[in-house]
Amino acid sequence: MWGIKAGALSLAVIAAASGCSSSSDVAAKPVAAKPKAVSVAAATEQFQTAVVNSSGQCYSPDPGTCWDVMQSVMKPARTLRTAMHADKSVGAEFWSGAYALINTMEDGMAVGDDEGADKPADFKHRNRATVLGTAHDLSDWLDENPVQ
Template structure:
């Protein structure tokens, strides 16, 4: 009989703790007064372009990526990808021109994304091989995109 009483007591305790936790989760602290989360501001195309081109310039003035070994340029590749993603958001929000205007810019950012998707810096092929690596996708496309932005300014 002692087991039966202990089981009822344990069951009652579990029920009480569960009920208390559920009520704490659903307590209303003036839910009607809660403010919705603020939407993240999208930067302008002009500002995103400047940020992206500054990153490309920094890459170049810091010496670029001189090492041929895999893994030695991953940080620089990611440093260019971050402002490219912000630029894409700004392009998506820009309504003064149609989406067709940005086709080439989107294609270059997509190529950069494909290079980053590999998940590592593949380095430069040994022996002067002509095959491309993800460095070409990211670093080369970043420079091409910077040139494209110069040729297609939006103010």
């Protein structure tokens, strides 16, 4: 009798330790729906609106005074890149110019803060111009290369 009880107890301990369960008390986790990608047209509009809104917003040449504006342009540029990547109506070669411009903007953002523009002659060598100037170039590129 002792052997039967000990054997049954051993099986119960092993089953519990291994996570085995005869009941279906563990509910399956729902799979989150993948968010739908923004269309290129919508992403282009959002990006170009951000570029227009950024114009004239960086009055001070002091470092750190334009970082928020730079971020407000970079975020929709990243969304645009995602939309371009998802768009299968044209090939990657079509987007190569836009990708290069977004990569240049990313290089400027990689500094991690607005370097400012201490002297007007230095502006072209600071990341503010790299991000915002290139954003204007990308906006022009999008106007010149519309996707239907």
